[in-house]
Amino acid sequence: MLSIKNLHASVEDKAILKGINLDIKPGEVHAIMGPNGSGKSTLSQVLAGNEAFEVTSGEVTLNGENLLDLAIEERAREGVFLAFQYPVEIPGVSNLQFLRTAVNAMRKHRGEEEMNAAEFMKQAKEVSKQVDLDPSFLKRGVNEDFSGGEKKRNEIMQALLLQPKLAILDETDSGLDIDALQVVSNGVNALRAEDRAILMVTHYQRLLNHIVPDYVHVLAGGRIVKSGGRELALELEERGYGWLGINDEDTSN
Amino acid sequence: MKQAPMLSSAFLHPAGQTLPEPLLALRKQRASLLVDMPLPTRKTENWKYSSKYLKLTDEMAISLPAEGKAGNSLAVSGYKVVFRNGILIPEASDYPDMDGITIQSFSDLSNEEADVLALQLGSTLDHDQAQFARLNGARFDDGLLVRLDADAVLDQPLFIIHETAADTSGSAFPRIFVEAGANSRITLVEEYTSSGDAPAFVNTVTEFTLADGANVTSIRLNMEGESVQHIGATGVVQNHSSRFESHCVGFGGPLRRHDLQVRLVGEEAETKLNGVVVTQGKQHYDNHTSIDHVAANCNSEETYRNIAADQSHAIFNGRIHIHQDAQKSFADMNNKNLLLNNGAEIDTKPELEIYADDVKCAHGATIGQLDEESIFYLLSRGIGRRDANVLLTMAFINELVSQIPLEVVRDTAQIRLNEFFEQTFQEI
Ligand SMILES: Nc1ncnc2c1ncn2[C@@H]1O[C@H](COP(=O)(O)OP(=O)(O)OP(=O)(O)O)[C@@H](O)[C@H]1O
Ligand SMILES: [Mg+2]
Numbered sequence: 001m002l003s004i005k006n007l008h009a010s011v012e013d014k015a016i017l018k019g020i021n022l023d024i025k026p027g028e029v030h031a032i033m034g035p036n037g038s039g040k041s042t043l044s045q046v047l048a049g050n051e052a053f054e055v056t057s058g059e060v061t062l063n064g065e066n067l068l069d070l071a072i073e074e075r076a077r078e079g080v081f082l083a084f085q086y087p088v089e090i091p092g093v094s095n096l097q098f099l100r101t102a103v104n105a106m107r108k109h110r111g112e113e114e115m116n117a118a119e120f121m122k123q124a125k126e127v128s129k130q131v132d133l134d135p136s137f138l139k140r141g142v143n144e145d146f147s148g149g150e151k152k153r154n155e156i157m158q159a160l161l162l163q164p165k166l167a168i169l170d171e172t173d174s175g176l177d178i179d180a181l182q183v184v185s186n187g188v189n190a191l192r193a194e195d196r197a198i199l200m201v202t203h204y205q206r207l208l209n210h211i212v213p214d215y216v217h218v219l220a221g222g223r224i225v226k227s228g229g230r231e232l233a234l235e236l237e238e239r240g241y242g243w244l245g246i247n248d249e250d251t252s253n
Numbered sequence: 254m255k256q257a258p259m260l261s262s263a264f265l266h267p268a269g270q271t272l273p274e275p276l277l278a279l280r281k282q283r284a285s286l287l288v289d290m291p292l293p294t295r296k297t298e299n300w301k302y303s304s305k306y307l308k309l310t311d312e313m314a315i316s317l318p319a320e321g322k323a324g325n326s327l328a329v330s331g332y333k334v335v336f337r338n339g340i341l342i343p344e345a346s347d348y349p350d351m352d353g354i355t356i357q358s359f360s361d362l363s364n365e366e367a368d369v370l371a372l373q374l375g376s377t378l379d380h381d382q383a384q385f386a387r388l389n390g391a392r393f394d395d396g397l398l399v400r401l402d403a404d405a406v407l408d409q410p411l412f413i414i415h416e417t418a419a420d421t422s423g424s425a426f427p428r429i430f431v432e433a434g435a436n437s438r439i440t441l442v443e444e445y446t447s448s449g450d451a452p453a454f455v456n457t458v459t460e461f462t463l464a465d466g467a468n469v470t471s472i473r474l475n476m477e478g479e480s481v482q483h484i485g486a487t488g489v490v491q492n493h494s495s496r497f498e499s500h501c502v503g504f505g506g507p508l509r510r511h512d513l514q515v516r517l518v519g520e521e522a523e524t525k526l527n528g529v530v531v532t533q534g535k536q537h538y539d540n541h542t543s544i545d546h547v548a549a550n551c552n553s554e555e556t557y558r559n560i561a562a563d564q565s566h567a568i569f570n571g572r573i574h575i576h577q578d579a580q581k582s583f584a585d586m587n588n589k590n591l592l593l594n595n596g597a598e599i600d601t602k603p604e605l606e607i608y609a610d611d612v613k614c615a616h617g618a619t620i621g622q623l624d625e626e627s628i629f630y631l632l633s634r635g636i637g638r639r640d641a642n643v644l645l646t647m648a649f650i651n652e653l654v655s656q657i658p659l660e661v662v663r664d665t666a667q668i669r670l671n672e673f674f675e676q677t678f679q680e681i
Contacts, residue, residue: 052625
């Protein structure tokens with residue numbers, strides 16, 4: 001489904017990704033771990049099309065189609081979804097209006113009829129329950145004054161509404177209390193499907209107790225330095241990153 | 254030295270003679286003060302960004318005739334007063350008939366009534382700041398008088414539709430005077446529209462006096478066409494415990510100027526001024542507001558937003574003057590500006606003069622562009638670039654638009670905003 005070959009990316013002429021190779025098949029869940037500053041969010045943002053990052057070489061395809069050629073919104077319409085590590089607050093745009101505009105943009109792209117406000121309200125309420133967000137959050141500005149955990153749940157709610165082919169979750173578990181972690185994990189597990197790939201960035205193996213990944217990768221210094229099964233996460237939890245030969249230089253910038 | 258340009262004497266000859274004698278006399282007296290009125294230049298402090306947009310020609314000096322076809326205006330049911338080219342049209346109007354409420358055209362006043370009004374006209378304004386209110390004083394051909402007795406409540410909003418039929422060049426000088434008695438209550442909407450494309454000049458004055466406990470909501474929609482230059486002034490005097498709320502929504506034009514002056518002369522008076530301005534193309538809009546805290550314990554809250562696209566130019570000048578005896582004043586002024594293109598220009602200037610020591614006074618002004626991170630977030634959800642721009646631009650003014658207390662006005666403004674988005678954000 002997703003194929004990343006020798007991907008290099010930089011920001012303000014500073015190389016961040018230095019040759020990423022990764023293949024994800026439909027139905028699979030991949031976890032990416034790695035020290036702070038190693039490039040995990042950069043990889044996520046590059047896949048979503050953030051123009052702040054420049055792809056200097058490499059190739060990314062989604063179901064055979066060149067992803068890097070597509071505009072941000074086209075990638076989303078082709079099924080790429082990024083749950084942001086730091087979701088943006090947009091006061092003045094209601095969450096409901098935002099979500100309906102997004103859902104209708106997708107529907108239009110698929111040649112389906114747009115949903116009217118009442119129909120959409122019904123669906124949005126159901127999904128908000130699924131992530132344990134009170135429907136009153138739909139009326140508030142997008143992420144406006146949401147707590148950290150509420151923002152993360154709002155991201156998962158969007159994924160559930162938009163039903164992407166590839167869901168990239170950037171530290172969706174960070175800053176969640178135990179109950180919220182359960183709620184978010186249930187949401188992610190609900191996303192798991194035969195025809196959907198999930199790429200999760202996390203620092204914590206505890207998430208992987210709830211969402212069991214098929215593969216775990218370690219990203220350090222802009223490269224994937226180790227890949228393995230679920231047990232790799234346990235090993236990292238126990239031993240840290242040092243044994244992989246990741247030095248300070250890799251982790252400090 | 255180059256002589257400052259003067260207002261052409263062609264502008265000093267009023268046409269309509271239907272006013273009662275005391276008002277004709279007042280007009281004549283005001284006209285005599287106008288001889289040698291200098292036109293504003295770049296060096297005129299309160300016109301420095303705007304003088305270059307003012308282009309008055311002698312052809313525009315004559316009063317436009319009261320006939321002419323109607324422009325498109327708010328479809329209203331309820332109370333309305335229609336002015337065409339500054340003349341009140343009774344056949345098109347629909348006055349309330351309620352005890353304690355007088356709504357009359359200036360032309361219909363008796364000499365005794367006109368004598369009283371003549372003493373009041375202009376009393377709410379500082380004419381040195383709103384120079385063109387003087388011109389209106391010398392030229393108004395008609396006007397609307399609204400008097401509410403103590404405790405009178407107008408049960409529905411009063412819509413005042415000002416249509417300028419610019420089929421030929423000329424001017425219109427509509428004038429409104431509202432006297433709100435103690436504890437009376439009124440909501441009044443002024444809508445300025447135009448049809449035709451001959452160069453025209455609209456010069457308005459609207460005045461409100463609020464007695465103790467009066468409650469006035471004023472909505473002003475400026476939507477005239479591309480050939481109309483507009484200079485308007487609104488004066489407000491507030492007595493004890495009165496409340497004034499203003500919502501101004503303006504779309505740009507070749508020249509748009511509105512002076513809004515509020516004087517809080519009685520304690521515990523409250524004023525709230527909201528404003529939204531949208532400009533595009535080569536349009537201009539200049540809002541000058543001024544709030545005088547004369548008495549103690551008053552409250553003023555002002556929120557203005559400008560959005561400028563293309564090569565347009567928006568100006569906000571907000572003056573707050575807290576007089577020496579105005580202890581425990583609370584004043585909050587906030588102006589945010591959104592530049593949609595690099596070629597657009599926005600000038601904002603807060604002017605604070607504080608002579609009392611125990612006051613709370615806050616002010617803030619920002620100029621920014623659409624937030625890139627927010628755009629990325631919206632695009633990453635499949636929303637197209639145009640829709641993302643529209644959502645974020647609307648977000649900038651939503652808070653103010655949603656506070657306008659009448660749905661029909663919100664809808665009318667939204668239709669114009671949608672046209673603005675249509676022209677400003679092409680599908681990419
Ligand atoms: N817009 C930017 N401008 C400059 N440097 C950037 C920018 N974005 C990211 N970087 C740098 O790129 C490097 C990788 O950052 P990235 O956010 O991808 O790390 P991460 O692996 O997600 O870290 P964390 O675990 O802390 O979230 C860091 O050194 C960061 O400072
Ligand atoms: Mg990160």
